[in-house]
Amino acid sequence: MAKQSHTKRAIAGILLAGAILSGAILSAPAQALDPGDAIQTRKAVMASIGAHMNGIKAGMAAKNGKLVAGHAGAIAALAPILPGLFPKGSGPESGETRAKAEIWQQWDRFVATTKALRKEAEELALVTELGDTAEIAAQFGTMARAGCGACHQPFRTRK
Numbered sequence: 001m002a003k004q005s006h007t008k009r010a011i012a013g014i015l016l017a018g019a020i021l022s023g024a025i026l027s028a029p030a031q032a033l034d035p036g037d038a039i040q041t042r043k044a045v046m047a048s049i050g051a052h053m054n055g056i057k058a059g060m061a062a063k064n065g066k067l068v069a070g071h072a073g074a075i076a077a078l079a080p081i082l083p084g085l086f087p088k089g090s091g092p093e094s095g096e097t098r099a100k101a102e103i104w105q106q107w108d109r110f111v112a113t114t115k116a117l118r119k120e121a122e123e124l125a126l127v128t129e130l131g132d133t134a135e136i137a138a139q140f141g142t143m144a145r146a147g148c149g150a151c152h153q154p155f156r157t158r159k
Helices: 002-027 035-061 065-081 107-130 133-155
Strands: none
Touching: 035 065, 035 133, 065 107, 065 133, 107 133
């Protein structure tokens, strides 16, 4: 019982930190972020999300729910800041990004994918408490499809 309480507090702490960070970044107008700075920042944030995805995979392989929950919480915290990292002028015209023009043409759809990523990452963090490896794997797949895949396929060019 105490173990579950500790896990819940850790997840809540990660999500609270993310909410504070998200509020700070999103409170500034997206136009205030220089397109070049936005591209470099979002590349770093995306690399971080990718590292957390690998951390989730490692946690699943080790059957370590706390590790999975921690990385899922971090992704949930990062997801809301993503739209603010795509100001106008930071798209394909910059020549420095794989972001497609469709992001700005279909802005609401793009933002919906970041919301789905957050929702499904939060759900993954909660599912780990059940300790059911099949359920954790299924939720990881849902998060990857609804968040990452739903964004990368329509909104990012291939290397």
